[in-house]
Amino acid sequence: MGETGKEEYKIQSFDAETQQLLKTALKDPSSVDLEKVANIIVDQSLKDCVFSKEAGRICYTIIQAESKQVGQSVFRRSLLNRLQQEYKDREELRTRSLKAWICYVTFICNIFDYLRVNNMPMMALVNPVYDCLFRLAQPDSLLKEEEVSTGALSPHLFSVPQVDCLVLQLHRIGEQLEKMNSQRMDELFFLLRDGFLLQEGLSSLSQLLLLEIIEFRAADWKMTEAAQKYYYSELTD
The missing domain is CATH 1.25.40.180 (Serine Threonine Protein Phosphatase 5, Tetratricopeptide repeat)
Incomplete structure (x- = not known):
């Protein structure tokens, strides 16, 4: 099974329409609403701790495909904006749901692990990740x-x-x-x-x-x- 095949396997928990959207994003990102895709991935990551541990690779695959296809970063920008918003509201999230909080920490650490700029981890994520670990x-x-x-x-x-x-x-x-x-x-x-x-x-x-x-x-x-x-x-x- 190829890398794309592995990503498709991980999205079987979604309904058929969302599965198709994510599969298209993995292969032809310019043909879908990438902001919507980013929100779907974040929303699912906050609900599903298993998915939150796998989502980084999916995001990385979409970012790589978008870069090769159109040379832009709509998906990465949308993803980071949503991560930033959830980071600002992290205490409220933690108070509301311990499970969602744990899922969020897992997800942002997973994104930190996979996303690179010039083959280095993203500096913009270093302090937010540290802040989450300090809270734990x-x-x-x-x-x-x-x-x-x-x-x-x-x-x-x-x-x-x-x-x-x-x-x-x-x-x-x-x-x-x-x-x-x-x-x-x-x-x-x-x-x-x-x-x-x-x-x-x-x-x-x-x-x-x-x-x-x-x-x-x-x-x-x-x-x-x-x-x-x-x-x-x-x-x-």
């Missing part, structure tokens, strides 16, 4: 538990969604983020260490996840074989 590292987020899973280290973690989301994103983009702004990464990990060492009422799973990501960064963003065996055995026991 606050004491009230570390303690807030609800049955939403994002699957950082194990597919059956259901009770620590915000910690799980935070760790997953740091595994995925932490090294890139640190290269863009190492001072903010230091500050973020000060928070995580304080959370691990000082936060009362933290669940054992949350403590395990925090310890794992602290050690992961200390090992230069690599998982040693011994650490992998330890953490995965602890999560499956």
